[in-house]
Amino acid sequence: MRYLPLSADDRSDMLARVGVDHIDKLFADIPHDKLLDKVLPLPLSKSELEVERILSKMAARNKSASSGPFFVGAGAYKHHVPATVDHLIQRSEFLTSYTPYQPEIAQGTLQYLFEFQTQVAALTGMDVANASMYDGSTGTGEAVLMAHRITKRNKAVLSGGLHPHYGDVVRTLSEMANAEVVTLKPDLRAKEDLIAAIDDTVSCVVVQSPDVFGTLHDLKPIADACHAKGALLIAVFTEVVSLGLVASPGEQGADIVVGEGQSIGNALNFGGPYVGLFATKTQYVRNMPGRLCGETVDAEGKRGFVLTLSTREQHIRREKATSNICTNSGLCTLAFTIHMSLLGEKGLRALAEVNHANAVMLADKLAKLPHVEVINEQFFNEISIRLKGDATKIVDRLAHHGIMAGVPAARLFPDQGLDDVLIIANTEVNTDEDRDALVAALKEAM
Amino acid sequence: MLNRQGRPTTPSHDTTVVHKTFTGNKALQQIEPLIFEIGSTDQTGVDIDAPAPHHKKLGKFERKSPIGLPGLSEPETMRHYVRLSQKNYGIDTGLFPLGSCTMKHNPRLNEKMARLPGFSDVHPLQPQATVQGALELMDTLAHWLVTLTGMDAVAMSPKAGAHGELCGLMAIKAAIIARGEEATRKVVLVPDSAHGTNPATAALIHFEVRSVPVREDGTVDPHVVASLAGPDTAAIMLTNPNTCGLFEKDVVAIAEAIHKAGGYFYADGANFNAIVGKARPGDLGVDAMHINLHKTFSTPHGGGGPGSGPVVLSERLAPFAPVPFIRKTDEGLQLVEDEAEATNHGAHPFGRMTAFHGQMGMYVRALSYMLSHGADGMKQASEDAVLNANYVRACLADLMSLPFGNKPCMHEVLFDDTWLKDTGVSTLDFAKAMIDEGYHPMTMYFPLVVHGAMLIEPTESESRASLDLFIATLRDLAIAAKRGDTERFTGAPYHAPLRRLDETRAARSPVLKWTPPQPILEAAE
Incomplete structure (x- = not known):
């Protein structure tokens, strides 16, 4: 087996050095009747070539986002990732390192985490960001529990524009943690x-902007109302590119900001791994979940970085920790940081403008179709339309013709009377031809 | 000596003198500033065409303030992150004996497979007819996991080990609620030797944690479990093999004791890599166990993630698995995403762990590893991992102290610091001296049940020559420590990119992001 360096001779010599005559003597603590006496009924080892054949065949049964006009969003977005990013994250020293518990030989990881935290704090307009969560949805669940710790209250209110899967994650965690959740009805027009x-x-209060239907929300009055009652505003986003063009949640008064960072540096990956962004105000930092990287000096006075404030964390505090989180999204945060460093403010703004322009152009074209209503008045790169007919059926039909039209709202909100609503994302990857193909196909399908 | 072009070919003078460099760099060790110190907000490494003219639809929400994000050109970016990478130690750099973390070889085939557009460039909300291969991959991986563990079902979506623990305990809580016993069954038993995530997870969903003391041989006593378990007991969380590197030899009796009390047996699968193909948790009475794909099945640790923590479940817990899950139908594989729909198929999901379907990128890598090894190769890998750990034990037992005696261990060997008594060298010092020798230190000060713990897990990826050099190095260090050569330890590391870092200072006045330097004020008039 190509991954195992020991030879048969090595094994017998080493067994002799250990002082046993058979490998199973080292497994003697396993109850004798539970020790497997034959190989489990699964395929035997395979060459690299054979494995490639099997997995390539599975991969070929999927239709990739690059194979035709693609407008699927609602929480994950198809963006172009520069080649540099994927090269750098595959460097052995990044790929095969562990959580930086030995900072003297992990400054590479620690420095990019420090850069990541600074970037996320700047983007969200907050004081401090952590070194990432698993994804936006689990981050939202943790943010709600964090707010409960700070306010010593127990009830969260979720906007009807919050991605329903995020809502489900919050509800699941809250139910299990004996906390209350009030969820408003799906809010198609930001009128709730x-x-x-x-x-x-x-x-x-948890508000997503742009919301799951693509609409931008005014967070300021909600923040003010929260603060008047001693509550916190948790602002959520699923499309981080929007922050290049839209006022940050921090400027609008948010207390905790949670978002999905997949759009920057990370592939669609059928839903994961992604990278959860998590930021807050300085006064709440000790209630924050997740890892934090901080600056310090070494014994010679040179600047360096370490994991810090770990007295919040499970490996020190055990059952008194702020969260059970251990692993974060290490390599996905690196991809984010590198892509963001390539973009810089100038590139991010340009990218956001192209995304917005493309969405505006598509909205204009769709608005001209008979039987189509564009629902959003203000949006970033995602819009929702009401169609004539069942959006799921139309999406399936268009997929058959090689066009991925978007996400039927009914897939996210079953049985809520949204069968004729389609959520359409538009990023820099979509061309005029893509948009024309979508508009023509929708026209024909209705 | 000069060659014919007049080029010196041998060192011309004494090489023992070390000169300070102008840059502060030491050849390949480069000092690298932060991007905020070298980039600029006007610079970018991405060419983006200006958009066609359009009327903005941002309402009043257009950003007016600057963000403060510096950019770098592509070559600058490349150099910056390559230099950072050179300050990191990875598995590919050298032996990485971090106990409990399983730093085994990460095959690059797995990376290649995960990047096939059919896996990486697929959206979680595409029509299901267009992702049948992705669902097939998840279903195939699920079959391998269930077969290797001897369990009934698997919840795939948890995003990491601790997230898997949460999923498993949620399934247990849901089962207890279904039994109508949520008011009484509130206690989770956790041995002192457990990972910190175990008690933290239990507490997160409002279970009370009751500690189980570990007996003198490093394992859990079933009689103690029986005496602590009762009508108030929801579950026990037991790591097996445990964090002392030992197989819980009374695991079957422990399972019986907890079941007899009406509780569930949660196994922390962090150390499953020791017994793959040798024993099945399902045969040992386990009700739920998370599997760290990034430990046992070689998906890369990536400097701390992303992980993946599917949870295998017994028949009793399987109905409570969260959405989404895969169902076989006549038209192909169906991903059941909605709880109401799941109920129609006879399931009682406790809810949802994450927005989408879990860590697909990690599933591909794990299956690539499993297919490569096969059932036979994985059994061999477990045996080699255990053999390597025992070889290290046998070769160091005369110098270092084994808290539970010199007897066989599983995939990792635990030493304590008794042997360092009166040397002036601590476990931490010893670990830092290993850095100077070119090794990543072992896990230190964990598990908490022994003093000054040193937990060494060599994994199956190490050759005998590599182990021999590692052992020789540790022997040399151990002898030096006992001889009183303390400076080699207390000041270490001397040769790493940085010397020992001040963690107290970092925590006392936290600096958690870069801020622009303040202009230096003129001296007061």
Whole structure:
């Protein structure tokens, strides 16, 4: 087996050195009747070539986002990732290193985490960001528990524009942690009255902007209403590129900001791995979940970085920790940091403008179609439309013709009367031809 | 000596003198500033064409303030991150004996496979008819996991080991709720030797943690479990092989004791890599166990993630698995994403762990590893991992102290610091001296049940020659420590890119992001 360096001779010599005559003597603590006496009924070892054949065949049964016009979003977005990113994250020293518990030989990881935290704090307009969460949805669940710790209250209010899967993650975690969740109805037009739901038992309000339908929300009045009642505003985003063009949640008064960072540096990957962004105000840092990297000096006074404030964490505090999180999204944070360093402010703004322009152009074209209503008045790169007919059926039909039209709202909100709503994302990868193909196909399908 | 072009070919003078360099660099060890110190907000390494004219639809939400993100050109970016990478130690650099973390070889075939566009460039919400291969991959991996563990079902979506623990305990809580016993069954038993994530996970969803003391031989006593378990007990969380590197020899009796009390047996699968193909958790009475694909099945640790932590479940817990899950239908594989729909198929999901379907990129890598090894190769890998650890034990037992006696261990060997008593050298010092010798240190001060723990896991990826050199190095260090050569330890590392770092300072006044340097004020008039 190509991954195992020991030879048969090595094994017998080493067994002799250990002082046993058979490998199973080293497994003697396993109850004798539980020790497997034959190989399990699974295929035997294979060459690299054979493995490639098997997996390539599976991969070929999937339709990739690059194989035709592609408008699927709703929480994960197809963007172009520069070749530099994927090369760098595959460097052995990044790929095969561990959590930087020995900082003297992990400054590479620690420095990029420090850069990542600084970038995320700047983007979100917050004081401090952690070294990442698993993804935006699990980060949102943790943010709600964090708000409960800070306010010593127990009730979260979720906007109807929050991605319903994020809502499900929050509800699952809250239910299990004996916390209360109030979820507003799907909010197609950003018309919900969140403020009415805030009273002095509410710990936090969770608002997504742009929301799952693509609409931008005014966070400021919600933040003010929260603060008047002693509650916190948790602002969520699933499209981080929007922050290049849209006012940051921090500027609008958010207390905790959580987002999905996949769009920068990371592939679609059928849903994971992604990278959760998590930022807050300085006064809440000791209630924050997840790893934090901080600056310090070494014995010679040279600047260096270490994991810090770990007295919040499970390996020190055990059952008193702020979270059980251990692993973060290491390599995905690196991909984010490198891509963001390539873009810089200038590139991010340009990228965001192209995304927005493409979405505006598509919205204009769609608005001209009979039987189509563009729902959003203000949006970034994603819009929702009402069609004539069942959006799921139309999406399936278009997929058959090589066009990925978007996400039917009913897939995310089953049985909520949204069968005719389609969520359409538009990024820099979409061309005029893509948009024309989509518009023509939708016209024909209705 | 000069060659014919007049070029010196031998060192011309004494090479023992070390000169300070102008740059502060030491050849390949380069000092690298932060991007914020070398980039600029006007610079970018990405060419993006200006968009066609359009009317913005941002309402009043257009950003007016600067962000403060510097950019770098492509060559600058490349150099910056390559230089950073050179300050890191990885598995490919050298032996990485970090106990409990399983730093085994990460095959690059896995990376190549994960990047096939059919896996990497697929959206989680595409029509399911267009992702049948991705679902097939998940289903195939699930079959391998269930077969290797002898369990009934697997919840694939947890994003890492601790997330898997959470998923497993949520399934247990859901089962207890279904039994109508949530008001009484609130206690989770956790041995003192457990990973910190175990008690943290239990506490996160409001279980009470009750500690189980570890007996003198480093394992858990089933009689103690029986005496601590009762009608208030929800579960036990037991790592097996445990963090002392020992197989819990009374695991079957422990399972019986917990089941008899009406509780569930959660196994922390962090150390499953020792017994793949040798024993199946399902045969030992386990009800739920997470599997760290990034440990046992070689997906890269990536400097701390991304991980992946599928949870295998017993028949009793399988109905409570979260959405989404895969169902076989006449038209192909179906991903059941909605809880109401899941109920129609006879399931009682406790909820959802994450927005989408879990860590697909890690599934591909893990399956690539499994297919490569096969059932036979994985059994061999477990045996080699255990043999390597025991070889290290046998070769160091005369110099270093084994808290539970010199007897066979599993895939990792645990030493304590008794042997360092009165040397003036601590476990930490010893670890830092290993850095100077070119090794990543072992896990230190964990598990907490022994003093000054040193937990060494060589993995199956090390050749005998590599182990022999490692052993010789540790022997040399151990002899030096006992001889009183303390400076070699207390000041170490001397040769790493940085010397020992001040962690107290970092925690006392946290600096968690870069801020622009303040202009230096003129001296007061």
